[in-house]
């Protein structure tokens with residue numbers, strides 16, 4: 038495995054310093070628009086919203102131990118740091134690819150198997166206040182004080198609101214898998230399930246979209262806020278060429294001290310056109326043996342992975358309603374026995390059978406053999422961690438990678454013994470629809 042790298046040199050030889058101050062609330066998209074890559078945007082359903090730009094430190098890892106290596110390097114980076122705490126504390130933002138041996142070929146240029154950036158400038162909004170935090174990795178406190186003054190002056194000049202521009206418009210869109218290939222893949226997976234060497238696999242499609250004009254990814258994300266109000270929103274933009282963004286309804290894990298929260302989200306039906314139809318569809322979701330099985334495998338696997346780490350509590354199952362689909366949803370919590378870093382939990386949980394399958398190794402092999410596109414960071418962990426190892430990660434679904442006049446959207450479905458290829462083809466369409474709509478112009 039390649040060892041993790043840090044901008045500015047070896048983590049052991051850098052001194053991270055950071056400083057913060059409260060600032061007036063400004064438009065986070067205006068902040069992003071005025072700065073080059075790398076850029077990040079993170080918004081969680083609990084109200085935390087962060088934008089960051091520039092790179093005080095970057096950690097990159099490869100191979101099966103990519104997250105462990107990043108955790109170790111981050112601990113060294115933070116060891117000698119003098120830093121703000123509370124909401125304004127510096128955070129590393131990033132994630133990894135679905136497969137740990139990912140090769141960053143197009144459209145994934147700039148997205149290695151795992152990478153995290155600690156931004157030079159970070160703006161954090163909570164329910165209470167907005168804070169500006171600046172960071173450097175050369176230990177130069179005097180320069181840091183000047184950075185903070187300069188960044189605060191720039192923030193002062195930003196507008197409180199920024200209108201969302203026109204969508205780029207869609208010229209053409211094409212699934213990179215034909216319906217016949219899709220059906221053949223599903224039938225082959227079902228055969229393996231019937232033979233007994235596979236229990237479930239999540240197979241996905243990519244939708245390649247050609248845009249009329251260059252996409253402004255942060256505006257696209259803002260448009261999606263309306264269709265996905267209670268979801269995560271993220272943007273990871275390592276270069277000006279491409280940004281990975283999404284509105285995942287699914288938390289991979291959140292760690293706060295020794296308390297971890299996650300969830301099993303799987304099993305899908307459409308939304309109804311009327312409240313009655315919607316409720317009937319929700320009932321059919323709850324009553325479906327197939328969909329209950331699909332989700333139970335996810336809940337059981339999560340429980341199994343967390344059980345050795347502490348006491349696990351599984352809450353009651355409910356229905357999670359989104360713009361075009363509704364899912365079975367079970368919140369899961371764990372009170373951990375020992376000290377853990379959120380990246381340890383990411384490592385233990387990814388990929389859950391909501392995006393991979395069971396047994397995990399067989400499912401990953403089937404995914405590689407069947408899918409006709411590169412998953413890249415789709416369906417993989419994306420989020421942040423701080424100096425104490427706390428953090429939060431979403432599962433990078435309901436997502437796309439976009440830059441210039443090109444976007445690639447992704448969506449996948451859990452396949453079990455009684456899956457029907459035609460119904461599954463339609464279901465991926467429902468999952469792709471909101472992001473596609475955020476790129477389209479109204480006629």
Ligand SMILES: C=C(O[C@H]1C=CC=C(C(=O)O)[C@@H]1O)C(=O)O
Nearest residue numbers: 303304305391434448449450451
């Ligand atoms: C893999 C995806 O969704 C997962 C999460 C919820 C429901 C799913 C399903 O019903 O198949 C998937 O497991 C995706 O949106 O790309």
